[in-house]
Amino acid sequence: AQKITQTQPGMFVQEKEAVTLDCTYDTSDQSYGLFWYKQPSSGEMIFLIYQGSYDEQNATEGRYSLNFQKARKSANLVISASQLGDSAMYFCAMREPSSGTYKYIFGTGTRLKVLA
């Protein structure tokens, strides 16, 4: 069955440093989409970045980049130059495209704390 694994329940990073949040996935589909969302302490869910399984380039959005290693089935989020406002819960997710449906699976999340 399709699955998303985030093995880091919590992480600390010093302000202005880069940090990598791990995400591995399991799917037998060839076509799928991978996402990262941010959930600050206020509770809202914020879309950060998307990677399609056929995209050859790693996705980037400002300070966020997705390190996509298809053979290893990993989709790690890299945040460069961390800011205090990056302290939040981060979720990796996958969209299952099989049969034309759009089911989503989320990981259990990684709580990131940025230290001043």
Add this chain to the structure above:
Amino acid sequence: EAQVTQNPRYLITVTGKKLTVTCSQNMNHEYMSWYRQDPGLGLRQIYYSMNVEVTDKGDVPEGYKVSRKEKRNFPLILESPSPNQTSLYFCASSLAGYNEQFFGPGTRLTVL
């Protein structure tokens, strides 16, 4: 303002008392979905809808019903709530085939 709204934001109820959580979006999105978030479990998809009158089960549909009679609305119905449905619920929407889901602010439900 483009948004997904949910009501109520907070609800405390008792076991067995039917309730409905409303979800509405003003972006003309085809795709809408409900999730529940529980500590240590992340978000789990309950139901989703590809368009009006088209709904399908997610990973945890037991105990929930949905309907999609209008494009903008996707209510979540708990016919007979139980304490294990105490959770934080999110509604989300997106254009069909697009990548970004827009989430509502969440509804915190407590079932006593």
